[in-house]
Amino acid sequence: VAEGLSEKNINPAKITIICANRYFRPFAFAYFNNAEPGNWHAAVLKILAWTQDNTYIQTSYEHKLPIESFAEFRDEDNVVDESVLPDAPDSVDTPEETEASLETFTTPQHTPDSVDTPEETEASLETSTTPQPVNRDRQQIRTDGDNLLATPQNSESQQVVSVPNPVREERITNRSILPVVPADLLYKLQNTGAPLGYHWNIHAGINLRCVKAFIIDERKREYLIREDANSSKIIAPIARRLKKKKWELEAAYLIWISSSLHKQWPWSYMEDESEAEQIFAQTYPAISRHLIDYKDILKSRGAGSKAKYYWELSSRELKRENYPEFYQPKIVYPISGSAMQAAYSTWYAACIPNTSYCIPTDDLSLLAILNSKLFDWYARAQFRNSTGGSNLFFTKKNMEKSPIAFRSENQKMELSYIVNLILSNPNIPEIPDIEKEIDALVYELYKLTDAEIALIEKGINP
DNA sequence: ACTGTGGACCCAGTAGGAAG
């Protein structure tokens, strides 16, 4: 509420909020439905949103939108003054300008026939494509209307042009009124699709605190089982990423002995550690012989470890109830590194170490996006540490905020098909070409212009 | 002019501690 005004003398029904970024992607109106003066609390905020994908035009008439006109975009706004971004005040706010522009855009409830003519459409496009510096803070408004961004297409209503439809890429590039700078591209990406955390859950891996003792390879596993068949009961598959490799994971095994604090082992209630050690050695002789080599390191595991004895992990029992994410197909990616190297695991009950995160999903189009050049560019722009190191941190918070573009079923299928080509033939020499194909499709998903793609290909970050 | 060696430095990757 502006200074000098109180809730009482504002009529919420007279307020319409326009939410858009400089590219009008997405573009939304919000207004208070059933609002009455002095009764703010009963007002329901209604949102009408458009994206480039969405050609269905919602008319103000259809929704009884209380707005009758739009402010005219002035010519001088054609010149994008970077110094006033992002905090430039919205010029629409000044009363004179609002007053002066009343005739410029008239909604179809007054002239429903005339807007159908091509000239009219052209005229409204011409005026409205001009970018308007908008206060970014206002655009942070998040509503449950995220799903509106994924409204299915409906081309039938294309001829009803009631609201300026400025989302026309070719116009923006042809007029070259918008120099493509990395900050703009970053901003555009941030306003595309929905954040990853909106549709998916991210799960952390198991903190082993001594990888070399607990993780073994196939040969060692076979050896341990040959020595003592019981060993197989406490050996679980673990999906580790391969160094400097996307898509593929390394198959390894983890000696999973849950902490006595979570599970009752024959040695769990021994007072004396050497006594417990003896029982452990009798129960799992081969594994006991293996872990004893790391006794000193394991014993030095410090605070935070809830393991009761040195041969135990601090984790709970490996069961579906405790770790449902390990029992599903999942995308696995590193917690930090020089680049995103996501991979896909269908290995049943395969756990992951705490150097990785996983997203339980079989949506390979998400994997395609994560491993694309576009996402790499985004990560380089967004995921650096405050200390300025070279590492990128794919932390849970960072990843949850990452914008994932809307994908139609067809697009999902196309991307999944290509990703499957790589997954089923991980060592063919054509992989770089296939990855380029994926990059191109991902650029398409995010509706990037040629100039923006060039920016990413050249690796120019903000 | 070319090759081999070793030290210095850089950087990617990781273990594990701190904080919550």
Added chain:
DNA sequence: CTTCCTACTGGGTCCACAGT
């Protein structure tokens, strides 16, 4: 117990210098 991040490790690269 989870999440994040720091400090460490170890591999890679560069470069000066010595030997062939």
